[in-house]
Structures are given as C-alpha cells and as structure tokens.
Amino acid sequence: MLHDVPVGSIDELPLGGxxxxxxxxRSIVLFNIDGTVHAIENSCPHNGASLASGRLDGRIIHCPAHGLRFDVTTGCMPGAGGLCLTKLPVDVRDGRLVVTVNDTAAPGTPPA
Known part of the structure; x- marks a missing residue:
C-alpha cells in the first residue's frame, strides 16, 4: 500500500544540498539538484552501504564503500547497463517535502 510521508521542509534542502x-x-536521502528534489533509498545496490555521506559531483553520487557512481536524477549508473538505486517519488506540498513509500511488510505482519 502506498503512503505519503512528510520528511521535512523544503527550506532544509538548499540547492545542491x-x-x-x-x-x-526506510532510510532515504533527498537531494536538491538544480531546484528539483530527488529521493533515493540510502543503500547502495552493490552491497547495501549507506550513500548519505557519499561525495556528490553535480548529480552523481559516489558510494563511499567501493566508489560506484550513480546519477541521482535517474537512479542508474552513468552509461549503458549497470546497477540502479531505488528511487522514491517526492513532492513539495505547501513547502513540505513528501515522499511516497510502498509498505512491503512481510505476509502476516500486522500494520504499524
């Protein structure tokens, strides 16, 4: 089931922030790239390393564990093929950042 989750104010996310x-x-990282907000899960698809502290060059995030590079705007590695990040839909509503997440609880797990 999809849920919209407020995660802060757009004022907390300056250009390039x-x-x-x-x-x-889920742990997620939001980026403001050229005035557009992008959200990804905070997990490298290679080995699950946190991407939150990775070096950001323009719109390319570098995984701090092994140096893999991902385009935050597409979620995928630059070039053809390769791994992709899990991107999440994000909107700005009345100055608030709202991420849409899909609850994927295990079967038989009661909702939180």
Missing amino acids: RKLAFAGG
Whole structure:
C-alpha cells in the first residue's frame, strides 16, 4: 500500500544540498539538484552501504564503500547497463517535502 510521508521542509534542502530522512521504515536521502528534489533509498545496490555521506559531483553520487557512481536524477549508473538505486517519488506540498513509500511488510505482519 502506498503512503505519503512528510520528511521535512523544503527550506532544509538548499540547492545542491542533501537531507537524510526516514520514511515508512526506510532510510532515504533527498537531494536538491538544480531546484528539483530527488529521493533515493540510502543503500547502495552493490552491497547495501549507506550513500548519505557519499561525495556528490553535480548529480552523481559516489558510494563511499567501493566508489560506484550513480546519477541521482535517474537512479542508474552513468552509461549503458549497470546497477540502479531505488528511487522514491517526492513532492513539495505547501513547502513540505513528501515522499511516497510502498509498505512491503512481510505476509502476516500486522500494520504499524
């Protein structure tokens, strides 16, 4: 089931900035790239390393564990093929950042 989760104010995310947040039980990182907000899960698809502290060059995030590079705007590695990050829909509503998450609880797990 999809849920919209407020994760802060757009004022907390200046141009070129990033913000670590939690939504629907997930650690996510939001980026303001050229005035557009992008959200990714805070986990490298290679080995699960946190991306929150990775070096950001323009719109390319570098995984601090092994140096893999991902385009924050597409979620994928530059060039053809390769791994992709999990991107999440994010909107700015009345100055608030709102991320849409899909609850993926295990079968038989009661909702939180």
